Amino acid sequence: MKDEKMLNPIVIQRADPMIYKHSDGCYYFTASVPEYDRIEIRKAKTIEGLRNAETKDVWKKHESGEMSNLIWAPEIHFINGAWYIYFAAAPDKNIDDDTFNHRMFVIENVNEDPFTPNWTEKGQIKTGWETFSLDATVFQHNEKLYYVWAQQDINIKGHSNIYIAEMENPWTLKTKPVMLTKPELEWEIRGFWVNEGPAVLKKNGKIFITYSASATDVNYCMGILTADESSNLLDKNSWTKSQTPVFKSSMENHQYGPGHNSFTVSEDGKDDILVYHARNYTEIKGDPLYDPNRHTRVQIINWRADGTPDFGVPEKDSPEIETPVKA
Structure with missing residues (x-):
């Protein structure tokens, strides 16, 4: 596939994207919608498709309460015969008057087809303390299920750090969280002190966790953590930070501002694909959060020869694809 160039953007006005290739050969897509009010999925036999x-709306925000505002960064996964979508949601303004007080939640569909209306709420993913938390992903390794996410620790400067824990089941943590990285380097603290949006890629005997850093404007960028696949993934010392x-x-x-990525594979299975x-x-009017054109x-x-990924640089937009003008 390396000689074939895909047309970008793949999907207009969808941020925090995830593309998951299922065993049926189809690609399933979800992302933050500009309204931040629902979770939608779409399906195609090809990435460009x-x-x-x-699109199918599978869940909508509550009218009030803990899942009623700013629905962010859904991720769709198929685990042990069921579908799961992990996402972050904030309470309405009547709760602590804080719309950015996100927590992480998960919904489940035990039907083979995730487009059926059988999604049920499994509740909040409890991490052991209640602070701003978001951007969860999961991965399986050596018959264990791991949860990786971003969360704030009020004792550490910054908005969010990256944590990992083993899971008891797809909605419950089994072990205590281990912090893998915090915003500390110059490129991680531009505008905001942020490590968020983790994504997992396994290849060449290594496990890679990419993450995004800094404010969600031109400063937004990606870092990477690397561990040997045979190491203790719950030991911070197993991981090396770029x-x-x-x-x-x-x-x-x-x-x-490329970032908040995920990974998938090409239709022929030969190439790993970066999704972001x-x-x-660059000129954004008002809060970048409400500019829809990510x-x-x-x-x-x-x-590379040493087995590490080379993401290169973000490629130009394809002239065939029309994109909206500035918001």
């Missing part, structure tokens, strides 16, 4: 695929960004804005290609969002302009993009990952 997701662009115009039919000292420079592995993916960042490209002024030449007019791609700004970025804007194609579009979903994809590109093939190259691999």
Whole structure:
């Protein structure tokens, strides 16, 4: 597939994207919608097919209470015969008057087809303390299920750090959280002190966790953690942190603030694919959170001789794909 170039963006106005290739050969897509009021999924036989695929709203925010505002970063996974979507949600303004007081939740569908209306709420993922938390992902390794997410610790400067824990089941943690990284390097603290949006890639005897850092404008970029697949993944010392960004804005290609990524594979299974969002302009009016033009993009990952991923730079938008003007 390396000689074939996909047209970008893949999906317009969808941030925090996740593309999951299922055993049926189809790709399932979910992401934050600009209204932050629901979770939608779409399905296609090809990655590019997701662009115009039919969407299905599988869950909508509550009218009030803990899951009634700012629905962020859903991720769809198939675990032990059932579908799960992990997401973050904030309470309405009547609760602590704090709309950014997110917590993490999960919904389940035991039907083979996730487009059926059989989604049920499994509740909040409890991490052991109640602070701003978001951007959960899961992965299986050596018959264990792991949960990786971003959360604030009021004793550590910054908005969020990256944690890992083993899971008892897809909605319950089994072990205490272990912090893998906190915002501390110059490129992680631009605008906001942030480590968030973890994503897991297993390859070449290694486990890689990418994450995003800094404010969600042109400064947004990606770092990476690396561990040996045979190491104790719950030991912080098993992980090595990149000292420079592995993916960042490209002024030449007019791609700004790339991040909050996920990973998938090509249709022929030969290539690993980076899935991410970025804007194609830098001037944002008002809060970047409410600028809708973070579009979903994809590109093939190259691999270095030492077995580590080379993400390159964000590729130019394809002239065939029309994108909205500035908000």
